[in-house]
Amino acid sequence: MVPRHIAVIMDGNGRWAKKRLLPRSAGHREGMKRMIALCDHAFEAGVEYVTLYALSAENLTRPQEEVDGLFALFRKYFAENIGRLLEKGVRLKVIGDGALLPPDIVQLSREGEERTAAGEKGILVLAIGYGGRQEILRAVNEAVRGGKELSQEGFSSLLSTAGIPDPDLLIRTGKEKRLSNFLLWQCAYTELYFSDKMFPAFTNADLDRALENYAGRERRYGKV
Ligand code: IPE
Ligand code: IPE
Ligand code: MG
Numbered sequence: 001m002v003p004r005h006i007a008v009i010m011d012g013n014g015r016w017a018k019k020r021l022l023p024r025s026a027g028h029r030e031g032m033k034r035m036i037a038l039c040d041h042a043f044e045a046g047v048e049y050v051t052l053y054a055l056s057a058e059n060l061t062r063p064q065e066e067v068d069g070l071f072a073l074f075r076k077y078f079a080e081n082i083g084r085l086l087e088k089g090v091r092l093k094v095i096g097d098g099a100l101l102p103p104d105i106v107q108l109s110r111e112g113e114e115r116t117a118a119g120e121k122g123i124l125v126l127a128i129g130y131g132g133r134q135e136i137l138r139a140v141n142e143a144v145r146g147g148k149e150l151s152q153e154g155f156s157s158l159l160s161t162a163g164i165p166d167p168d169l170l171i172r173t174g175k176e177k178r179l180s181n182f183l184l185w186q187c188a189y190t191e192l193y194f195s196d197k198m199f200p201a202f203t204n205a206d207l208d209r210a211l212e213n214y215a216g217r218e219r220r221y222g223k224v
Contacts, residue, residue, distance in 0.1 A: 003168035003214050005049035006042060007190070009182055010035060012174025012198030019198075025069045030200035032073050036081060041204040043090060043122040045211060049164060050124050053182050057131035060100055071102055074128060078108040082115055089121030095160035096130035125164065132184035135159055161186055169214045171207075173199040191217050 010031055017027030035052060042050045054074070060067055085092055094109035105128070139158035143150050156162065167183060167190045175196045179187065193210045195202060 001215055002046040002211060003191075004047070005051065005165050005167045005169075006047050006211075007051040007053070007167035007170045007183055007187070008038075009053045009170070009172040009174075009180065010199040011172060011176060011180075013200060015174065016198035016200045024066060027198075027200060028066075028070055028073055032077060034200050034202065036077075036084075038202070038204060038207055039124060040088070041207055043088070045208070047211075048122055049167075050122065051127065051161075051164075051167060051183070052125070053127045053130065053180075055096070055128045055130070056181055057097060057100060057129055057134055058181065060129060071105060074105055075108065078105075078112050082112045085112075085116050085119065085124065089119045090116065091119030091123045092116045093123060093125045093164075094128060095125060095135075096128045097134060098129070100129040123164065125161070127182070130160075130182070132179070132181045134181075136185055156185070159185060166190060169193060169210065171195065171210050173197055173202045189219065189221055191219065 013027035013031040014024040015027070016030065017024050020026075035054070039050050039052070055070055059070070082092070092109075092112045094113060098106040098109075109126075109128070136159070139155060142158050143155065150158075161183070166186045166188070170179075170183070170187055170190045171193045172178075173195045175194075175198075177194050183190075191214055193213060195206060195210070197206060
């Protein structure tokens with residue numbers, strides 16, 4: 001079975017560049033190109049939701065030059081790709097803490113979401129300035145203000161991913177085996193897949209292998 005929702009931790013851009021004696025910014029540029037093509041491929045394979053970890057809240061503590069370079073790449077992404085998403089019928093949703101981002105990027109995100117709102121062929125969730133604990137804490141504080149006990153569904157509906165099913169498959173490239181604060185609540189029963197390849201080198205065929213691997217898994221959710 002094709003997973004309905006895949007989440008991808010796109011890690012390894014810096015090491016990909018380093019190995020080629022290039023600046024980290026070149027790795028991010030290459031990663032962005034790969035992200036766009038990989039996303040098209042996932043939707044063509046029948047995946048309905050693709051969630052991409054593009055920038056964590058913690059990544060914003062990197063040297064300003066690198067952070068500014070990443071912001072510039074996001075601006076370019078919005079300028080060049082919203083039209084493509086529209087053509088493909090893909091709806092964009094941006095999650096993360098807008099207060100951590102330059103206001104024009106928040107504005108571009110909102111515009112992208114509005115322009116693609118009628119898309120019905122797939123949903124692309126872009127996590128920028130995102131942190132799982134931060135998201136949970138925001139929801140807890142909102143719940144406390146509401147003063148009522150919540151069900152799991154009620155709590156999920158307070159998260160930035162409200163209305164989106166939990167990921168079926170989480171892919172992390174770049175060799176590390178950790179979640180790095182991504183979708184902590186949502187990944188309770190998600191299947192995990194780790195690739196040693198650095199993200200810019202993670203091909204469409206590598207994604208096919210991950211999807212095939214998922215198809216062979218048995219999901220039990222605690223049952224026998
Ligand atoms: C992932 O690649 C992209 C972002 C976190 C923005 P990295 O920049 O973390 O690359 P490595 O892990 O240093 O190789
Ligand atoms: C995770 O990668 C975040 C993204 C890919 C956006 P990191 O490179 O930030 O993760 P750590 O620091 O190695 O855990
Ligand atoms: Mg990294």
